[in-house]
Amino acid sequence: xxxxxxxxxxxxxxxxxxxxxxxxxxxxxxxxxxxxxxxxxxxxxxxxxxxxxxxxxxxxxxxxxxxxxxxxxxxxxxxxxxxxxxxxxxxxxxxxxxxxxxxxxxxxxxxxxxxxxxxxxxxxxxxxxxxxxxxxxxxxxxxxxxxxxxxxxxxxxxxxxxxxxxxxxxxxxxxxxxxxxxxxxxxxxxxxxxxxxxxxxxxxxxxxxxxxxxxxx
Amino acid sequence: xxxxxxxxxxxxxxxxxxxxxxxxxxxxxxxxxxxxxxxxxxxxxxxxxxxxxxxxxxxxxxxxxxxxxxxxxxxxxxxxxxxxxxxxxxxxxxxxxxxxxxxxxxxxxxxxxxxxxxxxxxxxxxxxxxxxxxxxxxxxxxxxxxxxxxxxxxxxxxxxxxxxxxxxxxxxxxxxxxxxxxxxxxxxxxxxxxxxxxxxxxxxxxxxxxxxxxxxxxxxxxxxxxxxxxxxxxxxxxxxxxxxxxxxxxxxxxxxxxxxxxxxxxxxxxxxxxxxxxxxxxxxxxxxxxxxxxxxxxxxxxxxxxxxxxxxxxxxxxxxxxxxxxxxxxxxxxxxxxxxxxxxxxxxxxxxxxxxxxxxxxxxxxxxxxxxxxxxxxxxxxxxxxxxxxxxxxxxxxxxxxxxxxxxxxxxxxxxxxxxxxxxxxxxxxxxxxxxxxxxxxxxxxxxxxxxxxxxxxxxxxxxxxxxxxxxxxxxxxxxxxxxxxxxxxxxxxxxxxxxxxxxxxxxxxxxxxxxxxxxxxxxxxxxxxxxxxxxxxxxxxxxxxxxxxxxxxxxxxxxxxx
Ligand SMILES: Cc1cc2nc3c(=O)[nH]c(=O)nc-3n(C[C@H](O)[C@H](O)[C@H](O)COP(=O)(O)OP(=O)(O)OC[C@H]3O[C@@H](n4cnc5c(N)ncnc54)[C@H](O)[C@@H]3O)c2cc1C
Ligand code: SF4
Ligand code: FES
Numbered sequence: 001x002x003x004x005x006x007x008x009x010x011x012x013x014x015x016x017x018x019x020x021x022x023x024x025x026x027x028x029x030x031x032x033x034x035x036x037x038x039x040x041x042x043x044x045x046x047x048x049x050x051x052x053x054x055x056x057x058x059x060x061x062x063x064x065x066x067x068x069x070x071x072x073x074x075x076x077x078x079x080x081x082x083x084x085x086x087x088x089x090x091x092x093x094x095x096x097x098x099x100x101x102x103x104x105x106x107x108x109x110x111x112x113x114x115x116x117x118x119x120x121x122x123x124x125x126x127x128x129x130x131x132x133x134x135x136x137x138x139x140x141x142x143x144x145x146x147x148x149x150x151x152x153x154x155x156x157x158x159x160x161x162x163x164x165x166x167x168x169x170x171x172x173x174x175x176x177x178x179x180x181x182x183x184x185x186x187x188x189x190x191x192x193x194x195x196x197x198x199x200x201x202x203x204x205x206x207x208x209x210x211x212x213x214x215x216x217x
Numbered sequence: 218x219x220x221x222x223x224x225x226x227x228x229x230x231x232x233x234x235x236x237x238x239x240x241x242x243x244x245x246x247x248x249x250x251x252x253x254x255x256x257x258x259x260x261x262x263x264x265x266x267x268x269x270x271x272x273x274x275x276x277x278x279x280x281x282x283x284x285x286x287x288x289x290x291x292x293x294x295x296x297x298x299x300x301x302x303x304x305x306x307x308x309x310x311x312x313x314x315x316x317x318x319x320x321x322x323x324x325x326x327x328x329x330x331x332x333x334x335x336x337x338x339x340x341x342x343x344x345x346x347x348x349x350x351x352x353x354x355x356x357x358x359x360x361x362x363x364x365x366x367x368x369x370x371x372x373x374x375x376x377x378x379x380x381x382x383x384x385x386x387x388x389x390x391x392x393x394x395x396x397x398x399x400x401x402x403x404x405x406x407x408x409x410x411x412x413x414x415x416x417x418x419x420x421x422x423x424x425x426x427x428x429x430x431x432x433x434x435x436x437x438x439x440x441x442x443x444x445x446x447x448x449x450x451x452x453x454x455x456x457x458x459x460x461x462x463x464x465x466x467x468x469x470x471x472x473x474x475x476x477x478x479x480x481x482x483x484x485x486x487x488x489x490x491x492x493x494x495x496x497x498x499x500x501x502x503x504x505x506x507x508x509x510x511x512x513x514x515x516x517x518x519x520x521x522x523x524x525x526x527x528x529x530x531x532x533x534x535x536x537x538x539x540x541x542x543x544x545x546x547x548x549x550x551x552x553x554x555x556x557x558x559x560x561x562x563x564x565x566x567x568x569x570x571x572x573x574x575x576x577x578x579x580x581x582x583x584x585x586x587x588x589x590x591x592x593x594x595x596x597x598x599x600x601x602x603x604x605x606x607x608x609x610x611x612x613x614x615x616x617x618x619x620x621x622x623x624x625x626x627x628x629x630x631x632x633x634x635x636x637x638x639x640x641x642x643x644x645x646x647x648x649x650x651x652x653x654x655x656x657x658x659x660x661x662x663x664x665x666x667x668x669x670x671x672x673x674x675x676x677x678x679x680x681x682x683x684x685x686x687x688x689x690x691x692x693x694x695x696x697x698x699x700x701x702x703x704x705x706x707x708x709x710x711x712x713x714x715x716x717x718x719x720x721x722x723x724x725x726x727x728x729x730x731x732x733x734x735x736x737x738x739x740x741x742x743x744x745x746x747x748x749x750x751x752x753x754x755x756x757x758x759x760x761x762x763x764x765x766x767x768x769x770x771x772x773x774x775x776x777x778x779x780x
Contacts, residue, residue, distance in 0.1 A: 013698040030538060042652050045704035046697035050251075052417040055453045055532060057346060058255040074535065098388060099701045105252065105365075118354035119313030127310055128322035137315035138340070141347050145254050175313060 001029055003077055005040055007047065008090040009100050018097075020088070021047075029078035033087060034061050036077055049089075049101040056205065059146035063101050064090040069151040071205045092151040108147050111160040115167035115185050122177045133174055139209045140169030152203045155196050157188045164188065164196060168210050221246040221362070222612035224382060224397040226369045226424060228253025230345065230597035231576025231604075232403030233352035235565075236361050238605025239401070243612040246362040248369060248384055248395070250419060250706075253353050257405055257417040258597065261345025262456035262528060263329055264337030265598070266591035267302030270326060273334040275299045280773060282592060285331040285487050286556075286585020287733035287743065288775040289437070289751070289768060294581040296771070297563050298592070301599045306338050309598065314351045316340050327525075328461040329590030331487040331780075335461075337591035342458050342528040345594055367393075368706060369423060371628055372400065372431040372572065373620060379431070379571030380618035383628050385636075387706070390699025392632055394625055398615050399571055399608040402428060402559060403601065406577040410714045410721065411552035411667070412659035415447050415454040424578040426713035428559045429720075429756055433567050436580045436751045436766060437557035438717065439724030442588055442734050443668050444553035445491040448537045449509040452551040455529055457590040459541075460484040462525050465513040466495070467545065468503040474510075479780040486780040489587045489734040492550040496668050499549075511545035518542070550668060554593060556584045556734065557721075560753065560766075565604030571611075571618060575604040582751065586733020636705065639696035649692060651708045654685050658711070658718055661685075666722050671738045675726040682722060686715050720761050724752050727763055745775050 003025055010018035025039040034051055041047045050060040054073045061072040066083050069092055080087045095103035149161035159167070164186055171182035178185075186193065194213045201209050221244050225236045228249030239245045247253065268278040278299040283290055310316060310324060317325040317340050326335045340347040356363070364384070370392070371383040381396040407422025408414040429435050445466075446455045460466075466484050468474045478494040479486035486494075495510050505511055514522060514529075519542040522530050526541075533539050533546045558580035565573035576597045583596055665678040689712060695704035730744035731737050751766035 011698055013700070030536075041703070042650075045650075045652075045695050045707075046702070048701040048703055050255075052251055052255050052419045053257065053260050054418065054451075055260060055536070057260045057343075057528075058251070058257070058417065060251065060255045076535070102701050109252070109365075113357070118358040119351075121311050121313065125311065127307060129316075129318050130322055131318040131320060131325075134315060134318040138317075138343075141315045141340070141350070142343055143350075144259070144346070145252075145350075170313075173313065173315070175311075 001027065001077070003027055003036055003081055004086040005036055006086055006088045007040060007101070009047070010097055011099055027077050029076070031077050032073050033065055033075045033077060033080055033089070034073035036087065037072055037089070048099045057144060059144035062092055062146040062148050062151070064092055064151070069093065069148040071146060071148070074205050092147055094151050095147065105147070108150060108162065111163045112166055114159045115163050115170065116178070117163070117166045117170070119170060119173055119175055120177045121175050125175045129174060136172050136211045137169060139211070140165050140172070142206050143169070143208060144206060146205060148205055149200055149203060153196065153199055155188065156192065159186050159188060161196070161200070164193070165200065165208065165210070168197070168212055172211070219393060219395040221395060221397050223399045223401065223608045224248060224395055225401045225403060226382070227256070227403030227405060227576065227578070228363070229256035229258035229403060229405055229576060230349055230352065230594065231601035232401070233349070233356050234598050234601030235401045235403055235575055235605035235608065237352065237355050237359060238602050239609040239612070240359045240361050242609035246364060247356070248364045248367045248382070250366060250368045250387070252365045253356070253363065254350060256349060257420055259346040259349045260417065260454070261594055262342040262454065263458040263461065264327060264339035264344045264591050265306060265348070265594040266329070266332065266336045266589070267306045267338055267595060268299065268336060269303050269306065269324060269338065270334055270336065273336055277333050278302065278336065281332050282583065282589060283585070283773045284778055285589040286587055287778055288585065288749065289582070289732060290585030291582050291769040292771040292773065293769050294563050294583050298583045298596060298599050302595050305598045305602060309348060309351065312351050312355050314340065314348050327458060328485060329457045330460070330485045330491070331589040332591070337461070339458065342456055342526050348594070369404065369427060370632055372427060373624060373628060374431050374569070375618065375620055375624050377570060378618045379569055380620040383632060388700055390702065392629055394629070396617070396620055398612045398617060399573060401565065401604050401608050402572065402574040402578050403576045404578045406555040407714065407717050408552050408555070410659060410662050410718050412663040413452045413551035415444055415452055415551055415553045421710035421714055422717045423710065423713050424574070425558055426716045428567065428572065428574065429716060431569065432756065433569050433572060434560040435557060435720060435754050436560040437582060438555070438720045438754065439728055439752060440556035440586050440734050441552060441721065442488055442554035442556060443492040443550045445488055445495055445550050446512050446548040447551040448533065449547035449549045451536050453532055453536050454553070455512060455533065455546060455548060459512060459514060459526055459529050462521065463517055466491070467511045467513050468498045469505045470503065474498050474503065482780040487587055487589060489736070490780060492668050493736060495550055505547065509547045509549045512548045513545040514541040515543060515545065552663070554588055556580070556582070556586065556588055563603065564607040565600060566607065573604045573608055575600040586735060635694060636699065639694040639705070641696050649688055651692060651695070651704070651711045654689050654692070655711045658682065658685050658715065662718055666725055669736055669738050670725050672726065675722055678722045679719070679726060682715065682719050686719070689715055720754055723761060724754065724763065728752065749775060
């Protein structure tokens, strides 16, 4: 099918203002927005956007698609077009743009530091883990650090969404020595965390579910 | 000028493991063209082999690996791989890897192809991903300096010693020199040499080509693994775990055709055997719609698929529109892994002083002519760890190598001129482009240097590759501003790939036998008399110069490989 892409362009070396450039590309309905972008790139090789795995596992290609933060390689052209005829691509909101669709990821990766993003292994850990507990780690451990949650979810407080996900993943880990202190590091009251976790499942491209405060309300 | 005692190039599993170990004793930095967590190691689904099980043994793992590699692997290196496996898995466990567990709480293991036991440690089907992120956490903990989105462009060699690197700071668009005592190359594979590949866009073999250009020996490059089960069309990988959990392969008649090719191991025969079987089925008219075969998981049931293969299900639904719990998945073989690489010893040392290599970029060689599922992830952590230790040791012992300003000026001038040659306009005015060359090159590799090879097709491929290289040399680099200029990097990557394609095709032409993943229709038998040897290649005046290297055989003499 023929698809019109409107891609937000901005090169600080020469542009004063961002502008939308139109590309008309030929792609299959089952192909992804990333495939469409790669076609556009061949038309204009100066177009900049991140990509690598093309299978929703590396987190590189997060952009705003028709106003919604998402992974370009996970969004099928057919479904994106259905939303309004053209596909509009912009950089992730709440991130500083460096060029075209490329945003500054340094603050994003640095934001993880707030939650001491590693397991502080308990001295007496014996290498075993209850399989049920291990299963609970799986959800948050599938986070690909794509940044979509930081772009799409507002949480009050200084710790950013992706860092909260990391913090919650570590808080669930029985190997970790910090225990209850993990929740304090996140500096967000439990009721807000519960709301966050619910919203995350809706907005995260991996649909991450976190078993936090289950059964309570 | 930037200086680090040890510079690790590559932020995948091999690179991060090397950096962690080296950081215990030396000043280390990691240079990576994508943020470390975006490395392709994260796409690995199946698992890490290690003989942890009570019925399993290191001995059995060694034997399976030797046999799986069709006796071309170096048995001393294989012994290291398999012996250190269990210990590395437990080290990763302590670091925080969220492995899937058995009812007793131990690290769970599944069967992958060519293995006598369920030996692959896994975390659902996100095995590479969770370990990559855990190692990244540890690298943060150790405060290892990371240069994200910096490209290795060239190795600075003086008096035969690696003394630093020329790197390209992509976000700023600037060349930078980093002085170092030791470079650890961990740049991964070169899957993007092929049109049909499971590999990420970043896997363009840069490290192999850059090392080769600097004088390092590459070995066994003609051994390229084609994975049997990739989604038809997109070639996104469907992990061997799908067969490990009990999936079947069926042809157009619904028949489990592996019964004709590997009656004992069936779907879990090594990948080279299964890929050839699929192609044969398709070629002989038993393909579905004449083009692919089916991976059937429907009998596993929705619950098992959801628990053990959630990513596989998601990938099949999204990219093929098929729910594997209900319908069979259309699959075809595609390039997956490069057995060959920069020749190293069991400590990652190459023939160039100051250059070490580990992971898919390297050839130690543990995989021989065909890699078993689960052994590559293991290789990245076992040999990444060793390269890290070795690098730290060298950094302690060795003085700073000399790097004169003339070497620096020459390198900077050459590369600056090249990067700027495109000007504002860049390539494209004469109608040719790196895009076009890449497309022709990768199609040629898949069609003529693929699963089945013949002398005449390989000769033709070598000829065409030379023509593509001529065209490439006439090309003007892409223009435009330098920061985040993906076309400029793509242009360089096509140059690396052209070098590697030539080596792969010529190596395949030279090797007049069939062994593991290298299959010659005109020489269908393994020939231990003449070809039980590694292929070594170095850059000569007029292109690659080939020679044969000895295979280390310690315990297992070559036998016929039956499955
Ligand atoms: C889809 C898929 C599934 C797989 N599943 C399994 C499995 O289940 N089990 C198994 O054992 N193996 C598996 N493999 C193979 C295994 O994942 C890889 O061989 C392994 O992860 C390679 O790791 P690495 O660290 O060597 O390289 P990579 O993870 O590829 O990392 C390479 C690094 O080098 C960097 N780099 C590259 N070029 C440059 C440059 N010029 N300058 C700076 N940096 C550079 C990149 O940024 C990246 O950080 C799979 C492979 C694929 C493709
Ligand atoms: S939680 Fe989801 S949206 Fe947020 S960074 Fe991780 S994968 Fe992306
Ligand atoms: S390209 Fe890796 S997540 Fe989209």
